[in-house]
Amino acid sequence: MDTADEAVDGVFRALADASRRALLDTLFARNGQTLGELCEGRSMTRQAVTKHLGILESANLIATVKRGREKLHYLNPAPIHEIGDRWISKYERARLEALFDLKKVLENKDEA
Numbered sequence: 001m002d003t004a005d006e007a008v009d010g011v012f013r014a015l016a017d018a019s020r021r022a023l024l025d026t027l028f029a030r031n032g033q034t035l036g037e038l039c040e041g042r043s044m045t046r047q048a049v050t051k052h053l054g055i056l057e058s059a060n061l062i063a064t065v066k067r068g069r070e071k072l073h074y075l076n077p078a079p080i081h082e083i084g085d086r087w088i089s090k091y092e093r094a095r096l097e098a099l100f101d102l103k104k105v106l107e108n109k110d111e112a
Contacts (some may be wrong), residue, residue, distance in 0.1 A: 007060070008086070011079045014059035019044065020052045024061060027075040034070050 014020055023038060039049050053073060056062045060079050065072045 007079070008083060010059040011061065011083060014055050014061055015080075017052070017055075019048075020056055023049070023052055023056065024075060027062065027073060031074050032065075032072045034072060038073060 015024075019042075022042075026038060027033060035046065035050060035053070038053070039046050042049060044052075053062065057064060061076055063074045063076050065074065
């Protein structure tokens, strides 16, 4: 497996967890948050949030910047965009809709 595939695997593993997706959504809504801010309103410990953020950072889905004693967390959408380009665009909506429409027509012929 090459490095690019390993990176994609890491992104998929990181995105597989609902808690991590929720953290990404929080950063999407307001980028540049501290650990304390990201812990607010969550039903997980600070340690659990830290672990999830570490996994997201390893997958390059977030970047951190030190500001004094604080560490700010920023969303990095590039890996998700790369997945979209590599995997999702292969199955463009127009082609899927055309196949779905054809399937409906053929199924209706079988019923008639």
